[in-house]
Amino acid sequence: MAFNVLVVDDSAVMRTMVIRTLKMSGVPIANIYQAGNGEDGLNMLHEQWVDLLLLDVNMPIMDGEEMLQHVRANPDTKDLSVIVVSTEGSEIRLANLQALGASVVRKPFTPVMLRNVIIQATGVTDVEYYGAGAASDSGSDF
């Protein structure tokens, strides 16, 4: 299985960093789409089939929490795997996001950390990604 991934972050630099880390994580990727805020992200979800959403929290126009609420309210995207990629440290906000079914990875993060959260969020096993002989951890420290 190769994932179509949507990366939503208002920082072009951080989108680039997330995508680089994603590619280094070893997770099979089909297509990567990008959006600069929640509203553009929702529009992208209408246009493209996406398997995994990597979502920032603090963004202009529409923040990550509001976008996630829209995603869950839409029958077409309500079961989408979502990982919040953020520096957010508030337990209240994190609890709200997790209550909406999002996993969380804090910045900064390594490819291994991202891979593990993707496996957890999507329910796809390590073996499905890498085969039965896959190493459990590459130790890469990107």
Add this chain to the structure above:
Amino acid sequence: MSNTTEQALHRILAATFEELGLIVPDVELSPRQSASSLDFAVSVAFRGPVSGRLVLRASACVLPELAANMLGADQEHDQSLQQDALGELANVICGNFLPQVAGASAVFVLSAPQWQGEVANNNDNCSVKARAALGVGEGRAVAELVLFGDLSNTAEFRAIAA
């Protein structure tokens, strides 16, 4: 400002340079690094139980290495991307530092990083509540926490100022 707060800022500054900037910094500055100029600065304003900003200053030689590591070697000479890379570092440092000093239940809103350009002096000396520095190559990077307003009535400030 307590040693604990400055130690937390120092720890987060070092971890962010290492994990996001892919630079292993010198936690103890050499005399040459200490004497290097801080040529550029970027700030991230925040509001919540306390308001202020996190300022990240860096020597000119730090920026190309950051941009190359974060965005690819072909990007190291793009000044706009160098600024954005430093801004993202400041954003991550600020986002990780605030819960350390104000508690995990505190909710903060962070603004987008603001590039302050070339800086000769720090004009926030009177309100800097914490400062941490690292050596990076031949230069250095310094993070400063600046707080605004009358903060004496907030529990968070008492914790920060303890």
